[in-house]
Amino acid sequence: MAKLIYVTNVSLDGYFEDEDGAFAWLPPDDGYFAFTTDILRSAGTFLYGRRLYESMAVWETDASLAARSDLTADFASVWQAADKIVYSTTLTGVSTARTSLERRFDPAAVKELKATAGSDIIIGGADLAAQAMRAGLVDECRLFVWPVAVGGGRPGLPAGMRTDLTLLDQRRFDDGVVHLRYGLLGH
Numbered sequence: 001m002a003k004l005i006y007v008t009n010v011s012l013d014g015y016f017e018d019e020d021g022a023f024a025w026l027p028p029d030d031g032y033f034a035f036t037t038d039i040l041r042s043a044g045t046f047l048y049g050r051r052l053y054e055s056m057a058v059w060e061t062d063a064s065l066a067a068r069s070d071l072t073a074d075f076a077s078v079w080q081a082a083d084k085i086v087y088s089t090t091l092t093g094v095s096t097a098r099t100s101l102e103r104r105f106d107p108a109a110v111k112e113l114k115a116t117a118g119s120d121i122i123i124g125g126a127d128l129a130a131q132a133m134r135a136g137l138v139d140e141c142r143l144f145v146w147p148v149a150v151g152g153g154r155p156g157l158p159a160g161m162r163t164d165l166t167l168l169d170q171r172r173f174d175d176g177v178v179h180l181r182y183g184l185l186g187h
Contacts, residue, residue, distance in 0.1 A: 001114055001115055002044075002113075002114045002115075002117035002118070002119060002120050002121055003114075003120045003121070003139040003140055004047075004110065004114055004120075004121050004122075004123055004132060004137050004138050004139050004140075005039075005043070005120055005121065005122050005123070005138070005139065005140045005141075005142060006122075006123050006124070006129040006132070006133070006138050006140070006141045006142065007036075007039060007040075007122050007123075007124055007142045007144075008124065008126065008129070008141075008142075008143060008144070008156050009023060009143075009144045009146060009156075010143055010144070010145055010146065010156035010157075011145075011146055011148050011149055011150045011153075012145055012146065012147060012148060012149045013149040013150060013151065014155055014156055014157065015150050015152065015153040015154060015155055015156060016126040016153070016154050016155065016156040017126075017153045017154045018150035018151070018152070018153040019150070019151070019152045019153045020153075021153075021154075026146060026147075026148065026175065028175065028177070029173055029174050029175040029177075030071055031173045031174060032144070032173045032175065032177050033071050033072075033075065034071060034074075035171070035173070035179065036075075036144070037071070037074055037075045037078055039122070039142060040075070040078050040079060040082070040122065041078045042119065042120055043082060043119055043120045043121055043122040044082055044083060044117060044118060044119035044120070044121070045082060045083045045084070045085065045113065045117060045119075045121045045122070046079075046082050046083070046084045046085070046121075046122050046123075046124065047084075047085050047087070047110070047121060047122070047123040047124070047128060047132075048084060048085070048086050048087070048123075048124050048125055048128065049086075049087055049088070049124075049125030049127055049128040050086060050087070050088035050090060050091055051125065052124045052125040052128075053084065053086040053088070053091075053094075053099075056079065056124075057094075057095050057096050059075065059076045059079040059080065060076070060079065060080050060095075060096040060097065061095055061096065080096075080097070080098070081098075082098065083098045083099075083100075084096065084098060084099040084100070085099075085100050085101075085102055086099060086100070086101050086102070087102050087103075087104065087105050087128055088101065088102075088103070089103055089104070105128060105131045105132070107131075107132070107135035107137060110132065110135075110137055111135075111137060114137070123138065126154055126155065126156055126157075126158075129158075130157075130158035130161070133157075133158055133161065133163060133184075134158065134161060136186075138184055139183065139184060140168070140181065140182060140183055140184065141157070141165065141180075141181075141182045141184065142179065142180070142181050142182075143156065143179070143180045143182070144177055144178070144179050145177065145178045145179075145180060146176075146177055147175075147176035147177065163184060164184070164185040164186075165182035165183065165184055165185065166182060166183050166185055167180065167181070167182055168181045168182060168183050169181040
């Protein structure tokens with residue numbers, strides 16, 4: 001059975017976005033970028049909410065991003081190679097290949113996807129991941145904690161829900177970002 005892995009960036013005080021909806025606090029270093037690409041490479045499917053999908057679609061729709069360096073070309077290639085499922089009630093269509101649009105998150109369908117997938121599944125977007133966590137579907141959380149406190153905004157982990165985790169791995173990058181890999185207990 002494939003694992004469902006929540007991957008997100010959070011501020012040191014735990015926010016996915018600041019109060020203005022921004023989540024680009026510092027430019028990533030090459031080590032972080034290569035490490036993130038390797039995480040994505042391990043998955044065959046990405047599950048996204050609308051806002052995250054729209055911000056990530058540029059890796060297919062804007063060729064100038066891939067042309068910047070070997071690292072960005074690799075990231076774009078990995079992103080484009082995966083299947084993507086976008087959950088949105090407002091999108092009328094998708095702008096990238098290998099992408100399907102779903103109107104609502106269906107835990108039974110994701111459970112079936114996990115049972116039949118040939119590789120792991122990455123879920124992104126705090127609201128979507130919270131729905132999957134509440135349904136007991138998330139197996140791992142991979143948090144990239146950035147050395148900035150934003151003072152408020154949207155939390156990276158679900159509010160009002162206790163989740164017991166066990167630390168599986170950790171890594172510090174030169175720019176001060178720390179990657180924390182947690183398994184959800186009971187998975």
